[in-house]
Amino acid sequence: MAKIVVIPGDGIGEEITRSAVEVLKAADKKYSLNLEYEFHDAGGTAYDKFGTPLPEETLEACKAADAVLFGAVGGDKWDNVDPALRPEKAILGLRKGLGLYANLRPVKVAEALVEYSPLKPELAKGVDLVIVRELVGGIYFGERCESEMHEGAERAWDLENYSVPEVERIVKLACETAKLRRGKLTSVDKANVLATSRLWRRTAAKVAEGYPEVELKNLYVDNCAMQLAINPAQFDVIVTGNLFGDILSDEAAVVGGSIGMLPSASIGTSTSLYEPIHGSAPDIAGKGIANPMGTILSAAMLLRYSLHEEEAAKAIEAAVEKVLEEGWRTADLWKEGFKKANTEEITREISQRV
Numbered sequence: 001m002a003k004i005v006v007i008p009g010d011g012i013g014e015e016i017t018r019s020a021v022e023v024l025k026a027a028d029k030k031y032s033l034n035l036e037y038e039f040h041d042a043g044g045t046a047y048d049k050f051g052t053p054l055p056e057e058t059l060e061a062c063k064a065a066d067a068v069l070f071g072a073v074g075g076d077k078w079d080n081v082d083p084a085l086r087p088e089k090a091i092l093g094l095r096k097g098l099g100l101y102a103n104l105r106p107v108k109v110a111e112a113l114v115e116y117s118p119l120k121p122e123l124a125k126g127v128d129l130v131i132v133r134e135l136v137g138g139i140y141f142g143e144r145c146e147s148e149m150h151e152g153a154e155r156a157w158d159l160e161n162y163s164v165p166e167v168e169r170i171v172k173l174a175c176e177t178a179k180l181r182r183g184k185l186t187s188v189d190k191a192n193v194l195a196t197s198r199l200w201r202r203t204a205a206k207v208a209e210g211y212p213e214v215e216l217k218n219l220y221v222d223n224c225a226m227q228l229a230i231n232p233a234q235f236d237v238i239v240t241g242n243l244f245g246d247i248l249s250d251e252a253a254v255v256g257g258s259i260g261m262l263p264s265a266s267i268g269t270s271t272s273l274y275e276p277i278h279g280s281a282p283d284i285a286g287k288g289i290a291n292p293m294g295t296i297l298s299a300a301m302l303l304r305y306s307l308h309e310e311e312a313a314k315a316i317e318a319a320v321e322k323v324l325e326e327g328w329r330t331a332d333l334w335k336e337g338f339k340k341a342n343t344e345e346i347t348r349e350i351s352q353r354v
């Protein structure tokens with residue numbers, strides 16, 4: 001038995017997590033996964049009920065679970081609450097509480113959705129990559145100074161630092177990820193300028209020696225940003241630090257052309273958390289038209305990375321592709337000539353094909 005904590009959150013969170021659970025149940029039926037679900041509050045909904053965006057009970061349940069499926073949090077309704085209690089604080093609390101040290105962002109352009117990419121179809125076709133971003137170190141967590149006087153001028157600074165164990169941990173995870181895929185790993189840094197990048201590059205090379213089936217290449221971050229725009233299909237797994245990963249993962253996300261399609265995983269020291277990359281979409285919440293596929297694909301990642309149920313994960317991914325090939329589209333993707341489906345309908349079509 002595996003216990004999944006489901007956190008719907010706010011806005012469309014409830015609709016999209018309900019869809020993902022329905023698809024997981026279809027996969028459970030077929031592959032005898034023996035999954036059990038426990039629902040908990042976080043975000044604005046939790047703030048309204050308990051006065052905090054991340055109740056202790058939610059965090060404790062996540063710690064005790066095998067995996068967490070997360071919808072989204074936030075919305076205008078909570079714009080004026082105390083900044084320390086804003087819905088988005090739930091995400092930071094979960095990151096800290098679960099030790100979520102790595103973010104995995106796959107970008108796979110489904111054959112049927114190539115035309116939605118802002119890139120030329122021949123460039124978007126066949127893109128299937130994962131960005132592995134370090135999430136708890138680097139310049140975002142280094143010392144900083146907001147303002148000081150130096151030689152007569154005001155200045156500010158932020159300190160980037162990485163330790164060998166921090167780099168080892170993330171590169172190992174990236175090697176394991178590459179092993180499950182096409183075995184190509186690109187480590188991205190700025191080793192021609194930064195000392196932290198040179199330590200990163202040395203450490204990555206040492207870690208990769210332990211993975212003879214993985215081919216490691218190094219790329220400077222500026223070149224990587226260019227390559228993502230001119231030839232994204234060359235990449236399999238990209239591993240990088242917190243700052244570069246933040247920027248590159250958003251650049252890579254637009255290659256797919258639709259925010260509603262993209263899943264993500266945040267890997268923790270014990271429990272990992274899976275969520276779509278988009279927010280709570282308050283503008284369409286409650287209308288039943290949200291695209292649940294990013295969350296459904298996050299559930300597939302949950303099966304792959306937390307429960308090691310590769311076959312069931314692949315079945316869900318294949319079902320999503322099949323539904324798209326057959327011309328089903330949610331409102332965000334719909335064009336003349338396609339079959340329009342609301343959240344419930346697309347979920348049913350996917351579940352039937354798992």
Ligand code: NAD
Nearest residue numbers: 072073074075260278279280281282283284290291292332
């Ligand atoms: P958003 O991702 O919620 O929405 C951006 C646009 O994309 C909207 O027009 C929305 O309708 C559309 N969209 C997003 N997901 C969709 C889906 N599954 N199907 C169809 N259309 C979809 O970003 P935003 O509007 O900047 O933020 C809204 C709220 O979400 C804010 O409070 C923000 O802080 C929060 N947020 C939360 C997370 C998270 O929970 N991880 C991430 C980003 C933003």
